[in-house]
Amino acid sequence: MPALSLAEWLRSLPDDALADLLRARRDLATPPPANSDVLATRAATPGSVARACENLDNATLAVFETLLVLGADETPVDSARLGELLAVVPPHALDRLRSLALAWGPDDAVSVHAAARDVFGPFPAGLGASSAELAELGPRELEERLAAVGEDERALLTTLSSGPPIGRTRDAAADVPLDSATTPVQKLLARGLLVRRDSQTVELPRQVGLALRDGVAFDEAALTEPELPVATHEQSEVDFAAAGEALEFLRHTETLLRAWSDQPPPVLKSGGLGIRELRRLARDLDLDERRATLLVELVVGAGLVANDEEASPEWVPTTLTDSWLSMPSSGRWLVLAQAWLDLPRMPGLAGSRDARDKTVTPLSEDLRRPLAPVMRRRVLDTLAELSAGTGVTAVDDLVALLAWRAPRKGGRTRDAVVRDTMAEATALGVVALGALTTAGGALLAGDQHGAAAAMADALPKPVDHVLVQADLTVVAPGPLEPDLARQIEAVADVESAGHATMYRVSEASVRRALDSGRTADELHELFRTRSRTPVPQSLSYLIDDVARRHGRLRGGVAAAFLRCDDEVLLSEVLSTQAATELELRRIAPTVVVSPYPLAEVLEALRAAGFAPAAEGPDGRVVDLRPSGRRIPARSRQTRRTEPTRTGPIPEEQLTAVVAHVRAGDKAARSRKGSVVRLPAGGGADTSATMSLLSRAAHEQREVWIGIVDSHGIATQRVLTPVRVGAGMLETATGERYPLHRITSAALVED
Structure with a gap:
């Protein structure tokens, strides 16, 4: 009985099994294969086989490699022989390979792709080729040869048996009799336990490799999923x-x-x-x-x-x-x-x-x-x-x-x-x-x-209180409510964070709060109402002391102006180096102006030791601190998107691809009558084709057509026309084909 080809096996699959294959190996479905022959060719390429192997576990890969060792890429093998080379035959592994079209055929005649050798390399399972000399020996004779080797030879054999089974050495240059051999390589070559491939390469024969592995290509540990503690x-x-x-x-x-x-x-x-x-x-x-x-x-x-x-x-x-x-x-x-x-x-x-x-x-x-x-x-x-x-x-x-x-x-x-x-x-x-x-x-x-x-x-529930301590630290015993967190952060600096956050109140932090428009009374009220511990006098004194000095100088935008009810303080400001740099000029006993922006004026005066505050048109303190830079967020349409090639194929697309393959198989198997072909070149007379298609529509007969799709790919179809006209061919199933894409047609013979 001739070996079953992959294309024949694919044609024998039910539609749901073929859909499962295309779902698991999505590279086979794009573009849709014309028929099972094209699908089989695509599935047998090294790249596609390698991608399919990425989703296989160690046990299934071991079965795949063992089939290669048995030569299933050349001649179908009986799956029972897997037990000869595997310590344990993993259940369902062969079915998994069949579901991915990596193996096919009945249990007594399993085949695999020749391209699998490109994927796994020349030494599947880490085993070398069989030695004709050792093949003539029985198991006992091989054991006797192995028992006669020395420790250095045994170490070399053990290394090569774990794979790959080849090694490079200068000792392989010439044949040396056993009694004259001095190196482990020379001794093993003389015993026939190594095979010379060229003057610098030796290979461990498959029989020796299996013997050193206790007769199996993969042991039970390699075939068993490790436990997860x-x-x-x-x-x-x-x-x-x-x-x-x-x-x-x-x-x-x-x-x-x-x-x-x-x-x-x-x-x-x-x-x-x-x-x-x-x-x-x-x-x-x-x-x-x-x-x-x-x-x-x-x-x-x-x-x-x-x-x-x-x-x-x-x-x-x-x-x-x-x-x-x-x-x-x-x-x-x-x-x-x-x-x-x-x-x-x-x-x-x-x-x-x-x-x-x-x-x-x-x-x-x-x-x-x-x-x-x-x-x-x-x-x-x-x-x-x-x-x-x-x-x-x-x-x-x-x-x-x-x-x-x-x-x-x-x-x-x-x-x-x-x-x-x-x-x-x-x-x-x-x-x-x-x-x-x-x-x-x-x-x-x-x-x-x-x-x-x-x-x-x-998450811990937000808390609505803090604990103020005598050393001017404020402890938040958990995540604060958003509004309370903003208020505390405005008047205190984070010193340490975790499940409980510690803030520290300082002169600078209180000034920052006042700069943002908060008043001393508001700060007193914040700590009085939100602290579960008594507010220490040191904190109250600090707030009052900073507030007393804060805002005595008032700045406005004229380019910038300063006003102060205390003429002595204003004179003190004018006597500083900062006043010269800011080009301050008195325009009234209590008002000076500057050509520089207000923010720069206030920053320079603070650096000189003063505590000015900015005011708005209504005389209230305003916060001039920058809120930070912002740029527009990118819209979802302009963000870089990643390819969706890893996502699942939509079910409708899978159904269409399966139907496409089945239609191509039907066309390939159909017996065609005389074929009418369109002449080459543009403007050719299509009357013969039109006549044949019209006849098929009138007689409700199946017709075989050759078409070229929008991608330039030639395919074949068997269909029943119901209408021919207006440049289109309509079928009984509702499909429409442009007449200019039809290259040939023939009636299907019974």
Whole structure:
């Protein structure tokens, strides 16, 4: 019985199985193959086989390689022979290979692609070619030869048996009798346990390799999925731990946005953020550089910061920053977490060396990896398989498991992606204690509302009070209500942050609050009503003392003016060096003016030791401090989008492709009568073709046609015309074909 070809096997598949194949190997579906022969040819290319192998686990790959060892790429083999070379035959592995069209045929005649040798290399399973000399020996004779080797020879054989089975050596230059051999290579060649390939290359025969592996190509350990050690926690404990990390990350993000609003860092000429700027940010936020890199990548990825694309470009917060800052903590977290999940970049690669041995910088194109979201989700999906509250005890165990499940996926960065994903997810509060959080699970499932609600439940409830202490520190025992937080930050500086935040009130911070338009009475009222501890006299005295000196000098925009009821104080100002630099001029006993902007006048006077305040047209104190730079946020239409080649093929498209293949198969099998071909060249007479198609429509007969589609690809179809006219051929199934694309036609004979 002749071997079954892949095309014949594909034609025998039911439509749903063919659709599953195209769904799993989406490269086979684009463009739609004309028929099963084209589909088989496409599926047998080395590139397509290699892509399909990326989704196979170690056990299935072992079965694939073992089939190659058995020669299934040349002659169909009985699947029962797999048991000869495998310690354990993995269940369903062969079915998995068939579902991907990597293997085909019945159990007693399984075939694989010849292109698989290009994918796995010349030595599948790490075994060399069979030796004709050793093939004539029995197992006992081979064991006797192996037992006679010395320790140095045994060490060499063991090394080669683990693969690859070849080695380069000068000792292979000539044949040396065993009694004259001095090196391990010479002795093994003389015993026939090594084979010379050329003057500098030796190969370990397959029989020897298998003997040293106890007769199997793959042992049981390689064929068994490694266990994943886990620890069980209460889900609430996991969520609480994640909430703490999330709050810390949000605090750092807010600090970064405020800092870059005042002093945006420059964009490197090659793009990205400079290492010096990154280190300064890490130092200011008290973070390591990896965490700082993640932070800057996410604020840009979320659209909160962008390149202003000016002559001297800088990384500047966008208008989205203000809306983000006004969100509740759970909403802020959702923006950053979603941006991370979909980020087509790998922040963990920052700091490594590129092909030119240059340091890879954050925000540079070198970090762009379109498949990063897929790889990130793969790690989280593995955690989602565990029961609620169950987490991995060591990331290295998770690395080993995912490496076993897809050893050919991810390339050199495969293991690093797993470690980076766990570290980044933990920093964001998507993962805690090695387990997926409730909010992280909802985010992974695409439930943004549920994710935000879960994080809101896990975060500590905002508090409406503070604790003022005698040393002028203010302790917030938890996250403050947004309005209270803004008021406290206006009059105090953050000294330390965490679950409880400590602020410090100083003369400078009180002056800052007064500069923003707050009065001393308002500050007294703030601490009196919001402090759960008595307000110390030292704080009250400090506020009154600063307020007494604050605002005695009043500035306005004339270009700028200063007014003061105390003529002596105004004279003191005029006697300073600052007055000369500002070109202050008295225009009345209590008023002086300057040609410089008011902000510059006030800054210079403060530097000279005075405490002036700015006033508006109504005489009230106004805040002239800059609110920070902003640039317009990029619209979704102008943001760079990533290719969607990793997404699933729509079901309608799959159905159409399957129908396309089946139609092509039917056309190829149909018996055609006399074929009417269109003459070459434009303007040819098509009357014969029109007559044949009209006859088929009138008699309701099937007709075979050859057509060229809009991509210039020639295909064949068998159809039943119902109408021919107006430049179109309409079929009984509602399809329409332009007549000018039909190259030939023939009636289908019964």
